[in-house]
Structures are given as C-alpha cells and as structure tokens.
Amino acid sequence: MTGLARWVLFDIPIGTVLPEEFLFRGVVDTVATAVVGPRAALVFGSTAFGVWHWYDSGRSVPVVLFTGAAGALFVESKRRTGTILTPMALHWAANSIGAVASTWWRSTRGDRPPRR
Incomplete structure (x- = not known):
C-alpha cells in the first residue's frame, strides 16, 4: 500500500475521523445541546x-476558521440526518481531498510527500 493510500484509507478514517467525530459530534454536541441549547x-x-x-x-488562523466552519457543517449534517455517519463521511472526504491535493502539489514541485 502506498503512503497516500494508507493515509486516505487508514490514517484519516481511523486516526482522525473516528476519534474526532465521536468526541465533537458524539459527545460535545450532545452534551452542549442538552446544557445550553x-x-x-x-x-x-x-x-x-x-x-x-x-x-x-x-x-494558522485561516485554517482554524475554516476548520471551525467545517465543524458547523458536520454538526448540522448530524442533526439533519440523525446519524453520526454523515459527518464522518464528510470529514473523511474533506481530509482525503486535502491529502490527495497536498500530495499532488508536492509532486509538481518535486517535494517528497509527507510521511505518515
């Protein structure tokens, strides 16, 4: 398995999407909604x-702002569909597009892809 394939098929969904979605959409949103609306x-x-x-x-402030906006989209997708699977799929897609794009960008510049 290439570095990019491992990154997209294993590292992103298992190492990033699952824990972040369970934490932020599963726990934080559920508890905060009950407490503050x-x-x-x-x-x-x-x-x-x-x-x-x-x-x-x-x-990077722009990245943090963009990520916060993505978090809002993920919350809304969970609330509208009633399942955490929807924000998981969106999160995986967004991160995977970023991984592929950054790998492509580095390859056009002659840089090595990031090690994962």
Whole structure:
C-alpha cells in the first residue's frame, strides 16, 4: 500500500475521523445541546473543533476558521440526518481531498510527500 493510500484509507478514517467525530459530534454536541441549547452548542462545538486544530495547522488562523466552519457543517449534517455517519463521511472526504491535493502539489514541485 502506498503512503497516500494508507493515509486516505487508514490514517484519516481511523486516526482522525473516528476519534474526532465521536468526541465533537458524539459527545460535545450532545452534551452542549442538552446544557445550553442547539444554537449555543453549535457555536461552542464548532469553535472547539477549530481550536482543536490550532497546533496541527501550524498555528494558522485561516485554517482554524475554516476548520471551525467545517465543524458547523458536520454538526448540522448530524442533526439533519440523525446519524453520526454523515459527518464522518464528510470529514473523511474533506481530509482525503486535502491529502490527495497536498500530495499532488508536492509532486509538481518535486517535494517528497509527507510521511505518515
């Protein structure tokens, strides 16, 4: 299995999507909705999701804001479909597109792909 295939088929879904979705959409959103209501829970959970990515993003404010917005989309998808599988699929797709795009970008510049 190539590095990219492993990244997309194993590392992203098992190492990133499952734990983050269970934590943020499964626990944080559920508890926060019960405590402060759905609107405040959406803001709180999305902000927490964005901040969670602060160090991984290289301390990039635009990446944190984008990730927070993605978190809001993931919450809404869970609420509208009634299942955590929908945000999991969206999260996996978003991260996989990023992995493929970054690998392609590095290859056009002659850089090595990231090691995973």
